[in-house]
Amino acid sequence: MGDVWVYIEHREGSTSPLSFELLGIGKKLAQERGGKVCALVIGESVDQIAKEAIEYGAEKVYALTGGVFKNFRSDVYTKAACQLIEKYGPDIILFRSTTQGTDLSSGIAGKLNVGICADAISVYHENNVLKMVRAAFGGRFNVTVVNERATPKLITVRPKAFEMPEKKDGQKGEIISESVGVSDSDSMMKVVDFVKSAVTVNLVEADIIVSGGRGLGKPEGFNLLREFADLIGAALGASRAAVDSGWIPYEHQVGQTGKTVKPKLYIACGISGAIQHLAGMRTSDCIVAINKDPDAPIFKIATFGIVGDLYQVIPKLIEKFKAKLGK
Amino acid sequence: MKVVVCVKQVPDTEAEIKWDVEKGVLKRDSMDPITNPFDEFAVEEALLTREKYDCEIYAISMGPERAQEVLRNALALGVNGVYHILDPQLSGSDTFGTAYALAKAIMKIGDVDIVFMGRQSTDGNTGVVPGEVAAILGYTPLTYVSKIREIDFQGKRIVVERAIEGGFEVVEAKLPAVVSVIKGINEPRLPNLMGIRRAAKMEIPKWTCDDLGLDKDKVGLSASSTRVVEISVPPPKAQGEILKGDLDEVAEQLASRLLDLKIIK
Numbered sequence: 001m002g003d004v005w006v007y008i009e010h011r012e013g014s015t016s017p018l019s020f021e022l023l024g025i026g027k028k029l030a031q032e033r034g035g036k037v038c039a040l041v042i043g044e045s046v047d048q049i050a051k052e053a054i055e056y057g058a059e060k061v062y063a064l065t066g067g068v069f070k071n072f073r074s075d076v077y078t079k080a081a082c083q084l085i086e087k088y089g090p091d092i093i094l095f096r097s098t099t100q101g102t103d104l105s106s107g108i109a110g111k112l113n114v115g116i117c118a119d120a121i122s123v124y125h126e127n128n129v130l131k132m133v134r135a136a137f138g139g140r141f142n143v144t145v146v147n148e149r150a151t152p153k154l155i156t157v158r159p160k161a162f163e164m165p166e167k168k169d170g171q172k173g174e175i176i177s178e179s180v181g182v183s184d185s186d187s188m189m190k191v192v193d194f195v196k197s198a199v200t201v202n203l204v205e206a207d208i209i210v211s212g213g214r215g216l217g218k219p220e221g222f223n224l225l226r227e228f229a230d231l232i233g234a235a236l237g238a239s240r241a242a243v244d245s246g247w248i249p250y251e252h253q254v255g256q257t258g259k260t261v262k263p264k265l266y267i268a269c270g271i272s273g274a275i276q277h278l279a280g281m282r283t284s285d286c287i288v289a290i291n292k293d294p295d296a297p298i299f300k301i302a303t304f305g306i307v308g309d310l311y312q313v314i315p316k317l318i319e320k321f322k323a324k325l326g327k
Numbered sequence: 328m329k330v331v332v333c334v335k336q337v338p339d340t341e342a343e344i345k346w347d348v349e350k351g352v353l354k355r356d357s358m359d360p361i362t363n364p365f366d367e368f369a370v371e372e373a374l375l376t377r378e379k380y381d382c383e384i385y386a387i388s389m390g391p392e393r394a395q396e397v398l399r400n401a402l403a404l405g406v407n408g409v410y411h412i413l414d415p416q417l418s419g420s421d422t423f424g425t426a427y428a429l430a431k432a433i434m435k436i437g438d439v440d441i442v443f444m445g446r447q448s449t450d451g452n453t454g455v456v457p458g459e460v461a462a463i464l465g466y467t468p469l470t471y472v473s474k475i476r477e478i479d480f481q482g483k484r485i486v487v488e489r490a491i492e493g494g495f496e497v498v499e500a501k502l503p504a505v506v507s508v509i510k511g512i513n514e515p516r517l518p519n520l521m522g523i524r525r526a527a528k529m530e531i532p533k534w535t536c537d538d539l540g541l542d543k544d545k546v547g548l549s550a551s552s553t554r555v556v557e558i559s560v561p562p563p564k565a566q567g568e569i570l571k572g573d574l575d576e577v578a579e580q581l582a583s584r585l586l587d588l589k590i591i592k
Binding site for chain 1: 454455459466490495497498510552556558584588590
């Protein structure tokens, strides 16, 4: 066998390119194991998603449709996925370590009595053994995990840990439409409403994040950061200190008790770099630190640092970017 | 009407992290143990639920001898009872083994309507135990809960808000349920002196694998399907650069450097 499944998440049929991101690493792993990379898509109607999954490289798509799957509901999705897993016996299943990926993988793990490797930042074969790397203890250590006995091996992967696969027209793939014996009466829950957040950019998906900490000194500091963030197309993050001071809502918090993010660019303003904060952002590709204190730990992990008062530096940066971007 | 709250003892990462660089392992023993920060919100939510609906609260924890400290803290806050799942055979359990032991303890308590848990621990950070416990027990999995709107213990019904990517969804569900909570759902209270004194004298009941009727093939290090094979210090990032010059110069340098990355458009 050796097939690698990738769970494609969506919300009521709507996807983002990142929904398909794991098809890239999935394909690599499948080739190394002599299997196929297959997309697992569950929803009310999934034709479009199945088609896109093939464009992103899926060789097979297991498509499960039905009204019962309109909203993501962990219990019925789990039940349905378990039936397919038992029928086709995949070797590995990859999920994103989002709320949906975590819910579904943990439901499957509980039902099938298998282990999970959660929030992997790297997955590879070494001497034919599948190894997964997780960041532990605030990212100060990398822990390599194997999961030799379990089938399937369930892995949730930190969003953006791997390169996006290329999307190509005209790729060939087989769509296997499945129906399973799952109905509304199997669900113990009903989604009655979805309220879109006032925060326009999803931190976890953002390519650029501008984040503020205690060094802002006052809630109004976030107005300045917001202006800067809007200018360069960034999402707005915050340290725990800023959230706990009541300067900005919790949904902006990055760190151990907040969100774990991996943007291409992370700009930390007035953030000293406590381990709790670093835990949530240290795997960002490029880190910029702006802080008054030259000894702040954030400088140790920063790609670029500016020692200075952010209330002088940020307005100057805004001026520079406005000129360079022609805005 | 019973609720259970699961609490975990974790190393206090607020304090200085001490680690053995040579061996590449964390000196857990040298760090102060605390209640997992997310579990404090779970305990508080259980207390608020009791204030509103008059239920009983049982706190459970699985962990070594000194994990009883987090249960003592729960007692100081006024929970009705605690159980410490303590057995050397449980040591090294992976998330499934842990979830299975917790599920069996919840079954032993019996007639439980809601199991409150934190969304994840700050040491293991997997966030999968609530979903696994729910799947093992056949309870409704309600994860990432940011608000409880309504509970109807008689009608076995609950309405919650779940914080998911891009917003929150309102979910109406059947009890029993596992409710994992996020930070911000409430403001956890601190135990008062009287509570601390009372809790200090209380006996903490212990449950072993046999007490829970655990299948030993499912718990402990030998049963874990996931196994740690290596702990390493991640390669250091390339030495960063502190930009030098006056305000205008550093801003100019940074803006150009960042634009060169072609991320900002």
